[in-house]
Amino acid sequence: MPTFEVHGKCYAVDEDGFLEEPTLWNEDVAKDFAESEAIADLSPDHWKVINYIRNYYLQFGIAPMIRKVCKETGFKLNEIYKLFPSGPAKGACKLAGLPKPTGCV
Amino acid sequence: MADGSNGKPKTELLDQLEKGPWPSFVKEIKSACETSDAPKDLLGQLELSYKEKKGHWKHGGLVGVLGYGGGVIGRYSDIPEQFPKVAHFHTMRINHPAGWFYTSDALRTICDIWERHGSGLTNMHGSTGDIILLGTTTDQLEPTFQELANAGFDLGGSGSDLRTPSCCVGQARCEWACYDTMKLCYDLTMNYQDELHRPAFAYKFKIKMAGCPNDCVASIARADCSVIGTWKDDIQVDEGEVAKYAAGGLDIQKEVCSLCPSKCMEWDGKKLAIENHECVRCMHCINVMPKALRPGKERGAVVLLGAKAPIMQGALLSSVLIPFVPADEIEETLKELFTRIWEFWDEYGRSRERVGELIQRVGMSAFLEGIGLDPAPEMVSAPRDNPYIYFQNVEGGDK
Numbered sequence A: 001m002p003t004f005e006v007h008g009k010c011y012a013v014d015e016d017g018f019l020e021e022p023t024l025w026n027e028d029v030a031k032d033f034a035e036s037e038a039i040a041d042l043s044p045d046h047w048k049v050i051n052y053i054r055n056y057y058l059q060f061g062i063a064p065m066i067r068k069v070c071k072e073t074g075f076k077l078n079e080i081y082k083l084f085p086s087g088p089a090k091g092a093c094k095l096a097g098l099p100k101p102t103g104c105v
Numbered sequence B: 001m002a003d004g005s006n007g008k009p010k011t012e013l014l015d016q017l018e019k020g021p022w023p024s025f026v027k028e029i030k031s032a033c034e035t036s037d038a039p040k041d042l043l044g045q046l047e048l049s050y051k052e053k054k055g056h057w058k059h060g061g062l063v064g065v066l067g068y069g070g071g072v073i074g075r076y077s078d079i080p081e082q083f084p085k086v087a088h089f090h091t092m093r094i095n096h097p098a099g100w101f102y103t104s105d106a107l108r109t110i111c112d113i114w115e116r117h118g119s120g121l122t123n124m125h126g127s128t129g130d131i132i133l134l135g136t137t138t139d140q141l142e143p144t145f146q147e148l149a150n151a152g153f154d155l156g157g158s159g160s161d162l163r164t165p166s167c168c169v170g171q172a173r174c175e176w177a178c179y180d181t182m183k184l185c186y187d188l189t190m191n192y193q194d195e196l197h198r199p200a201f202a203y204k205f206k207i208k209m210a211g212c213p214n215d216c217v218a219s220i221a222r223a224d225c226s227v228i229g230t231w232k233d234d235i236q237v238d239e240g241e242v243a244k245y246a247a248g249g250l251d252i253q254k255e256v257c258s259l260c261p262s263k264c265m266e267w268d269g270k271k272l273a274i275e276n277h278e279c280v281r282c283m284h285c286i287n288v289m290p291k292a293l294r295p296g297k298e299r300g301a302v303v304l305l306g307a308k309a310p311i312m313q314g315a316l317l318s319s320v321l322i323p324f325v326p327a328d329e330i331e332e333t334l335k336e337l338f339t340r341i342w343e344f345w346d347e348y349g350r351s352r353e354r355v356g357e358l359i360q361r362v363g364m365s366a367f368l369e370g371i372g373l374d375p376a377p378e379m380v381s382a383p384r385d386n387p388y389i390y391f392q393n394v395e396g397g398d399k
């Protein structure tokens, strides 16, 4: 199994860098993973998106649809891409510690 | 893994597919071994799959380039120790030029880039239309993308976005094209770059454009929105050419008239008569006598909606949404239509529900009302045969 090493810590991840064990998530995980998704610093706007996705996942067991993310956080899709350059699925969900989104990508 | 004596993998099963007259994909992959190491492991893994009768790719894969949410399909081998060169084997979708017309310069450019960064293997083309660059590693995605972009190529679509639109060759090479499919395809692709690169829908959405009802891109079966050329006035008839077909031995009564689905043609041995108001524009007579018959002069397109493959609720062909749009209004009409459809889909679509399924679930009348279109007889092949008709409560009405 691949691992992701950062700041002296070591995370078990899948090939795409998603946390293998979503329950191990905490805020430090998001901070540690940020750089790998081309994000220098996590701003309050980043946290708004991450926390929304994280809480939705804890409640419903899946990632929210993108239009829900936009509606609930108030960010337009292009603003989400400004915050997370690799996009809501690869970027934001990864930082929120969700399992990898699947389907016909 | 078991190497053959020549350093290439032993591929006894695959080798059989080098025999026979059809161009062999095994030969192609073997020749790609000259420029990259990946094809060798691909052959090895494929041979194993042939033996075991099962795939050896892991489930899913999520990779991409910065700024985009689609365009790259991540893929990993489930036996990377055995086949390290295909441990990563991602696919890049590159938006093709409308109608798939290339200069050899353009193709050489793509080949050079792909030889430097990928396996050298391609699919020309994916079913949706994209140029498929088959097999590279995660760290090569950005550099490949940069080089392609500098050469004027962009990624195509994937995921819950607008997929790469495609069209038939249309007016470039076909006398039956009722509108400029290539221009429409290009214009829509450019207009919806955001929707294409950044998945924002409940699920995928495809647009395909055919210049006439022959539908050479199979738009009616493979696109959520199918735009199919047609005409409103009379079929253009060249009597002299009809006579030549007859003189040349074509049995016009048998081969044309009696096969006309609406039985609206007659041939008395001298003159071909067409009752155009009965004609359903099936193309048959025009297909049989291309020199004598042509689509009419008042041209445009039918817009159809909803085609999809079986998952989840069963396969669908697109059905008529707008019976006729004049050629010079198609683009404008589609843009307005997409705005409304996507808004409705956004509001009511479930996660991973295609537009066709949404219509099945909420009903055509609710959908039409949602997007502000009036029902028309052309939308159905037959009226409903059950009496479970829903009436809206009208104010002041009888409850």
Ligand code: HEM
Residues within 6 Å of the ligand: B386
């Ligand atoms: C619990 C309440 C009811 C349920 C769940 C129910 C269910 C159904 C169903 C599923 C059908 C078939 C529909 C179709 O296949 O298209 C049907 C048809 C029918 N139901 Fe009911 N029904 C109920 C009450 C009633 C009552 C109270 C009556 C009249 C006293 C009634 C009379 C009929 C008749 C006559 C048909 C046949 C209509 C036709 O053949 O066109 N139903 N019902």
Ligand code: HEM
Residues within 6 Å of the ligand: none
């Ligand atoms: C809970 C009790 C009942 C249920 C669930 C029920 C359900 C149905 C269903 C599903 C049908 C066939 C619909 C179709 O496929 O076309 C039907 C037909 C019919 N039912 Fe009932 N029914 C019930 C009670 C009754 C009662 C009490 C009567 C009479 C007072 C009745 C009279 C009829 C008649 C006349 C038909 C049409 C038969 C035909 O045209 O072939 N049903 N019922």
Ligand code: SF4
Residues within 6 Å of the ligand: B168, B169, B170, B174, B175, B176, B177, B178, B210, B211, B212, B213, B214, B215, B216, B217
């Ligand atoms: S769909 Fe019609 S217009 Fe387009 S290439 Fe085929 S025959 Fe020609």
Ligand code: SF4
Residues within 6 Å of the ligand: B259, B260, B261, B262, B263, B264, B265, B274, B278, B279, B280, B281, B282, B283, B284, B285, B286
């Ligand atoms: S296009 Fe089809 S329906 Fe129309 S006249 Fe020709 S054969 Fe008949």
